[in-house]
Amino acid sequence: MSEEEIQEAEDRRIEEAVETSDIAIKVRGLKNSFGDQVVHEHLDLDVRKGEILGVVGGSGTGKSVLMRSIIGLQTPDEGEVCVFGESMIGRLDDEALAIRKRWGVLFQGGALFSTLTVAENVEVPIREYYPNIGPQLRDEIAAYKIRLTGLPTEAGPKYPSELSGGMKKRAGLARALALDPDLLFLDEPTAGLDPIGAAAFDDQTRKLQQTLGLTVFLITHDLDTLYSICDRVAVLADKKVIAVGTIAELLALDHPWIQEYFNGPRGRAATAAVEREKGKAANKPTDGRQ
Amino acid sequence: MNKAADLAEETGDGGTVIRLSGNLAIACLHDLPARLDGLQGPVNAIDLSQVDHIDTIGAWTVHRTAKRLGAEVVGGDEDACRLIAAVGQLDEPVPIRPDKVHPLRRVVGQIGEAVCNSGATLLGLLGFFGATLVASWSLIRHPGRFRWNAVIQRFEVVGVSALGIIGLMSFLIGIVIAQQGSVQLRQFGMEMLTINLVGRLTFRELGVLMTAIMVAGRSGSAFAAQLGTMKLTEEVDAMRTIGVSPMEALVLPRTLAVVVMMPLLGFYSSIVAVIGGGFLCWVALEIPPITFVQRLREVVPITDLWVGLIKAPVFGIIIALSGCFQGMQVKANAEEVGMRTTAAVVQAIFLVIVIDAFFAVFFTWVGWN
Numbered sequence: 341m342s343e344e345e346i347q348e349a350e351d352r353r354i355e356e357a358v359e360t361s362d363i364a365i366k367v368r369g370l371k372n373s374f375g376d377q378v379v380h381e382h383l384d385l386d387v388r389k390g391e392i393l394g395v396v397g398g399s400g401t402g403k404s405v406l407m408r409s410i411i412g413l414q415t416p417d418e419g420e421v422c423v424f425g426e427s428m429i430g431r432l433d434d435e436a437l438a439i440r441k442r443w444g445v446l447f448q449g450g451a452l453f454s455t456l457t458v459a460e461n462v463e464v465p466i467r468e469y470y471p472n473i474g475p476q477l478r479d480e481i482a483a484y485k486i487r488l489t490g491l492p493t494e495a496g497p498k499y500p501s502e503l504s505g506g507m508k509k510r511a512g513l514a515r516a517l518a519l520d521p522d523l524l525f526l527d528e529p530t531a532g533l534d535p536i537g538a539a540a541f542d543d544q545t546r547k548l549q550q551t552l553g554l555t556v557f558l559i560t561h562d563l564d565t566l567y568s569i570c571d572r573v574a575v576l577a578d579k580k581v582i583a584v585g586t587i588a589e590l591l592a593l594d595h596p597w598i599q600e601y602f603n604g605p606r607g608r609a610a611t612a613a614v615e616r617e618k619g620k621a622a623n624k625p626t627d628g629r630q
Numbered sequence: 631m632n633k634a635a636d637l638a639e640e641t642g643d644g645g646t647v648i649r650l651s652g653n654l655a656i657a658c659l660h661d662l663p664a665r666l667d668g669l670q671g672p673v674n675a676i677d678l679s680q681v682d683h684i685d686t687i688g689a690w691t692v693h694r695t696a697k698r699l700g701a702e703v704v705g706g707d708e709d710a711c712r713l714i715a716a717v718g719q720l721d722e723p724v725p726i727r728p729d730k731v732h733p734l735r736r737v738v739g740q741i742g743e744a745v746c747n748s749g750a751t752l753l754g755l756l757g758f759f760g761a762t763l764v765a766s767w768s769l770i771r772h773p774g775r776f777r778w779n780a781v782i783q784r785f786e787v788v789g790v791s792a793l794g795i796i797g798l799m800s801f802l803i804g805i806v807i808a809q810q811g812s813v814q815l816r817q818f819g820m821e822m823l824t825i826n827l828v829g830r831l832t833f834r835e836l837g838v839l840m841t842a843i844m845v846a847g848r849s850g851s852a853f854a855a856q857l858g859t860m861k862l863t864e865e866v867d868a869m870r871t872i873g874v875s876p877m878e879a880l881v882l883p884r885t886l887a888v889v890v891m892m893p894l895l896g897f898y899s900s901i902v903a904v905i906g907g908g909f910l911c912w913v914a915l916e917i918p919p920i921t922f923v924q925r926l927r928e929v930v931p932i933t934d935l936w937v938g939l940i941k942a943p944v945f946g947i948i949i950a951l952s953g954c955f956q957g958m959q960v961k962a963n964a965e966e967v968g969m970r971t972t973a974a975v976v977q978a979i980f981l982v983i984v985i986d987a988f989f990a991v992f993f994t995w996v997g998w999n
Binding site: 477494 | 690963
């Protein structure tokens with residue numbers, strides 16, 4: 341091999357590395373099954389760094405199972421899952437720890453530890469992973485994380501059972517953000533919230549994503565969430581991801597489920613709402629001038 | 631990128647400057663927060679120009695140090711400025727845990743609370759007993775609403791499934807009583823009295839009492855956990871809205887099952903315990919079974935059996951009611967289910983023993999010795 345060729349191969353390798361380093365989560369050939377029931381087969385998915393990826397699909401298509409496979413709560417039958425370029429399958433707990441510190445997970449019901457206060461819940465990951473952070477600083481970190489997610493200061497010393505559903509989600513988000521993760525998993529964050537609360541939560545997610553430079557893997561049924569904050573949407577059906585793209589790109593595809601999902605009555609309402617929003621924004625300056 | 635965070639202090643013409651360097655993310659902070667805390671003012675500026683990366687925790691550390699020392703933050707890149715500004719806006723004390731109380735006050739408070747709780751539990755249990763009676767009365771007037779299936783199913787769970795463990799326990803207890811009794815009685819040369827001991831003790835007291843304890847542990851706890859979980863998942867509320875009374879659908883079948891099963895299990899337990907005792911007498915004291923039975927019929931009056939059988943359904947009511955009552959008290963979280971389950975068993979066994987003492991006095995008074 342001549343020197344040039346070596347150089348070329350080296351260049352190619354770097355190029356590939358740059359290309360893959362853009363990907364936060366890489367899933368290839370994933371297969372999951374429970375008994376005879378196959379949930380995923382040959383599932384491929386890429387999540388780019390710094391994007392909010394919405395994951396949609398009918399009930400029972402395995403959205404949560406996909407998330408659980410990525411974060412290592414469910415060992416897939418086959419396939420490869422890479423997070424930040426590190427393979428997560430078959431890793432020992434100790435080895436996966438370094439990656440685990442880089443993500444935060446918000447479970448559907450918040451999954452707060454019921455015997456700890458909200459603030460103590462936020463402190464758990466810090467206490468667990470970074471004992472070098474003193475108690476004083478830890479309390480302060482918990483305090484600003486709680487404020488960061490839009491919870492009132494009174495929520496700090498409350499126990500999860502004393503919180504409303506929306507506050508539980510925010511508290512869960514505060515805990516997920518405790519270690520300043522690069523990657524955030526949200527499992528139906530706006531389910532069960534009132535429209536105002538849901539919109540506020542979406543707003544907060546967007547703002548946090550921009551401030552902290554997060555990559556967000558967001559499972560949702562909420563069309564408003566998809567339209568307002570997701571950069572791309574992945575559609576789960578037929579045991580795999582059938583399409584990934586912006587909503588406009590997805591609408592251009594001729595898949596019956598996608599068409600029904602986005603063009604059903606609820607889908608149309610959400611589209612109309614987005615249009616209205618855009619119209620308002622466009623009209624405002626003209627109104628001001630008159 | 632993963633260079634550990636570090637600091638250097640420089641004193642020049644413009645006063646003291648702290649230069650931070652490296653990666654100010656939580657993973658690389660190490661002892662930096664502690665070192666920053668150790669610094670004394672006055673410091674004019676904190677220089678971030680050598681910082682390669684920062685997260686909000688690093689930003690917060692810088693923010694609090696700058697605030698404490700009255701220093702100005704300089705030289706940060708866009709990211710750092712944005713994050714420090716963002717966390718600065720959130721600087722507001724948040725209480726972490728509920729306020730601490732003085733230990734003495736806490737102890738006194740806890741005693742008071744415990745007294746109030748026991749009073750409330752006793753009242754609640756009485757009220758619950760009343761509600762059960764009311765529900766039974768309405769069921770007697772409308773027998774069509776009775777849930778036979780639920781009751782039969784409980785019969786199996788409470789009674790039939792318990793046969794194995796209660797049998798084994800009773801057999802062993804019979805052996806232990808006979809063995810311990812014979813050792814003591816041998817000193818007086820009255821080994822034959824072992825039969826009196828085994829027969830009277832098991833029929834009057836131990837058969838039913840041990841059964842009650844076993845049923846409280848097996849079924850009372852299960853009732854509390856089942857109903858508690860149903861309360862948590864709002865199943866009980868759903869029943870009410872559909873017009874099904876939880877008292878009728880949940881509490882009565884369970885209570886009835888235990889009340890019916892307790893005398894049967896108690897009788898079974900007494901018999902097995904006597905068999906256990908007889909077995910030991912046969913093996914260790916060489917009293918043949920036929921003699922054992924003959925002697926048993928002479929020394930154990932039939933009233934002993936009645937004493938046991940009368941007590942059994944009362945114990946059953948206590949066990950079922952404390953289980954169901956504690957289960958229905960669950961309100962907040964999963965932890966409470968566990969607590970209530972424990973409380974149900976402890977309460978049931980305690981009340982059973984208290985009532986047993988009353989029964990002992992009562993039966994002596996009526997002359998069933």
